[in-house]
Amino acid sequence: MSMPRHLASQPPFPRTRLRRLRQAGWARSLVAEHALRPADLVQPFFVLEGHGRREPVPSLPGVERLSIDLLLLQVERCARLGIPMVALFPCTPAERKTVDGREAWNPDNLLCRAIRAIKKAVPEIGVMGDVALDPYTTTGQDGIVADGVILNDETIEALVRQALCQAAAGCDVIAPSDMMDGRVGAIRKALDEAGHAQAIIMAYAAKYASAFYGPFRDAIGSASALGKADKKTYQMDPANVREALREVALDIAEGADIVMVKPGLPYLDVVARVKEAFGVPTFAYHVSGEYAMVKAAAERGWLDGARCMEECLLAFKRAGADGILTYAALEVAERLARQG
Numbered sequence: 001m002s003m004p005r006h007l008a009s010q011p012p013f014p015r016t017r018l019r020r021l022r023q024a025g026w027a028r029s030l031v032a033e034h035a036l037r038p039a040d041l042v043q044p045f046f047v048l049e050g051h052g053r054r055e056p057v058p059s060l061p062g063v064e065r066l067s068i069d070l071l072l073l074q075v076e077r078c079a080r081l082g083i084p085m086v087a088l089f090p091c092t093p094a095e096r097k098t099v100d101g102r103e104a105w106n107p108d109n110l111l112c113r114a115i116r117a118i119k120k121a122v123p124e125i126g127v128m129g130d131v132a133l134d135p136y137t138t139t140g141q142d143g144i145v146a147d148g149v150i151l152n153d154e155t156i157e158a159l160v161r162q163a164l165c166q167a168a169a170g171c172d173v174i175a176p177s178d179m180m181d182g183r184v185g186a187i188r189k190a191l192d193e194a195g196h197a198q199a200i201i202m203a204y205a206a207k208y209a210s211a212f213y214g215p216f217r218d219a220i221g222s223a224s225a226l227g228k229a230d231k232k233t234y235q236m237d238p239a240n241v242r243e244a245l246r247e248v249a250l251d252i253a254e255g256a257d258i259v260m261v262k263p264g265l266p267y268l269d270v271v272a273r274v275k276e277a278f279g280v281p282t283f284a285y286h287v288s289g290e291y292a293m294v295k296a297a298a299e300r301g302w303l304d305g306a307r308c309m310e311e312c313l314l315a316f317k318r319a320g321a322d323g324i325l326t327y328a329a330l331e332v333a334e335r336l337a338r339q340g
């Protein structure tokens, strides 16, 4: 990388001493280029059937699956702390899973009930719903499977139904996480035709076939369904970055309001390139495995969990992310509030 002109022209040592601006906290904070704010964070939740139910997720320390009544209390906490949006993922009971995942467009499914409950109890917070079939399929795949193949166009029809159903329940941000080709355009068109022109689309635009999703799949119970199968015919190859720009370009052209890169930390180069190339609102998902790594090391006393978590999230900001989905949103927002 060649040195930008304004850097090449700075006077050499001893006239320039970069440590001068690092000498004390007040000086460092004056020149800080980035800061973490609760307003940058999106808190994901796993929703359970029933009442008064909470279940810890062993591979996600500090994260619990919650029934809707308990979920509402946590969503209120988010709103109080200035977290602008929550993302919901349902833990669908096994008896409701099918090969085509039709529970996804049941207007009374767990997710739609949770959306309605939140929009009634905490209307000022944004609600994001994932559009993909994996919480609902017996295969654990995001799409409809026939003879071992994930069908693209048939899946789009299902995703459109799912998106309409979520929007009708009051979901503010529709987030296709399935990586089928052409789904953003189809969903935008259907939303507009159904009178949901205000529904925002946050596209999981560059989503990689990553091993870092493991704890998430434990949390929603798709891991056992998926077994040894993978998602490599639709999620991206971790080797690719130019292809990520193509994916993002298509999703923007099809009507995405916000694009997302996922996972986060191992893909910060992609976040930076996407932000620079397109300049549209760019989010990143600090996924379950990334969060679990910090928590696991902190439990062993190997890392300072709180400081590492904040350092990770700040790295997203530095790379150009406008927003970050992270399981640590609440704990980080709470610490920021205590620091004043």
Ligand code: PBG
Pocket: 130, 132, 134, 142, 177, 178, 212, 213, 214, 215, 216, 217, 286, 287, 288, 289
């Ligand atoms: C489902 C979906 C996944 C995540 C978000 N939506 C998992 C997957 O694609 O298998 C992962 C989130 C995380 O790991 O925190 N389509």
